[in-house]
Amino acid sequence: MTIRARLRAFAAFWYDFVVGDDWRAAFAVVLALGVTFVLGRLSVNAWFVLPAAVAVVLPWSLWRAVRRR
Template identity: 40%
Template sequence: MKYLAAFFRFWYDFLIGDTPEVFLGAVLVLLVAYAMAKSTEAPAILPALVIVILVLSVGFAVIRSLTSKQGG
């Protein structure tokens, strides 16, 4: 039981950890890739979506850092 819990803890930390937006973003990329697989625009949309996720994730961290510094 202890090892099972440690196994799930490892995968939770590995996949989600402190960036759940990255996990949800990757799931969204897979869903969009599935929905648009046959579209000729998919090779442009998918990287754009990945960049949006990266901007959002970095943006959240930057806002958190700046607001906590301003508050303190």
Template identity: 55%
Template sequence: MKWLRSFVLFWYDFIVGDDWRVAVGVAVTLAVTVGLVHSGVNAWWLLPLVVAALLGASLRRVVTGSRHQGQG
């Protein structure tokens, strides 16, 4: 059972990584994209756009957090 726990923890760390918000955003965007495609909308552009926005927001949180920590 220890190998199973290690396996699950590896995949959690690999998928979620440092920012759970990005992982949730990508999962939600994938679901929305699938729904749009199934309803006939050409939605290939949605995922790259949202991933770029999520990356920007994640970087902004890290940079803003490091500035506040250095001033304390």
């Protein structure tokens, strides 16, 4: 196995692990992380952003998955 094939397999693993079946949910989590970072840099207490994002994104993602079937 060449180094290029190994790098491609490594990237494919991480893409599948992070994005999985729903790129919209992965994008929403990355967006929530970005909002948390920005609020933290502005010295705002931003602990609530990620739990709120999970509370919204998880049911939304499940609803979309069930609706597809």
